[in-house]
Amino acid sequence: MFSNKLQALRKEKHLTQQEMANILNIAKTTYSSYEQGKRMPDAATQNKIADFFEVTLDYLHGRNNTPKWANKKDSNDLKRFLEDNDGTFTYGGDDLTEDEKQKLKIAMTQIFWDRHKHD
The missing domain is CATH 1.10.260.40 (lambda repressor-like DNA-binding domains)
Structure with a gap:
């Protein structure tokens, strides 16, 4: 990272x-x-x-992936994106562990910022 x-x-x-x-x-x-x-x-x-x-x-170190260009609206958009996609995630029929959910949130955050770049 x-x-x-x-x-x-x-x-x-x-x-x-x-x-x-x-x-x-x-x-x-x-x-x-x-x-x-x-x-x-x-x-x-x-x-x-x-x-x-x-x-x-x-x-x-990847603990906070908020880009320096992000403003308050961007941060609110991220929060809404994570809330909208915070379903019950399973793998093989089993619920994900809290650690796995945290890793998924990190990945989703990175995808959000990659697609949300200001032009």
């Missing part, structure tokens, strides 16, 4: 991996390994990344 968010944020700003490495004062190979999911930056570097992109650490 972190690697995907990092890559997407970098591309949004039209930066190369080398430019990001320079901003973070690290080697390009180190930065590249972050985007490939081979390494995780230390806490100080994660904070630098979050500050640079003006996002939270929760956003970088």
